[in-house]
Amino acid sequence: MITKPKLSITSIVNMSVGFFGIQFGFALQNGNVSRIFQTLGAAIDDIPILWVAAPMTGLIVQPIIGYFSDRTWHQKWGRRRPFFFIGALLASLA
Secondary structure (H helix, E strand, O other), rough: OOOOOOOOOOHHHHHHHHHHHHHHHHHHHHHHHHHHHHHHOOHHHHHHHHHHHHHHHHHHHHHHHHHHHHHOEEOOOOOHHHHHHHHHHHHHHH
8 A cells, every 4th residue: 555645734835835826827817818819809799709619629629638548558658648748749839
């Protein structure tokens, strides 16, 4: 049986502060996304569709990628690394 390492209060606080900063940044960005869409030329009637596009795409694409990832095995990279690598390349191009 594998035992979990005990985390000190300092470690937990450090992680919490880091995640708080990340979430704070996301909240600031999300608060301005509608305005960013308008600046990029989206009509006000199109903004709800743009907000729904990302979660709907994830709902469709993630199970497909998971299906292929579960059935992939690369001798050198293993099961998940090829998908991380391809995803990183596509994200950097976006």
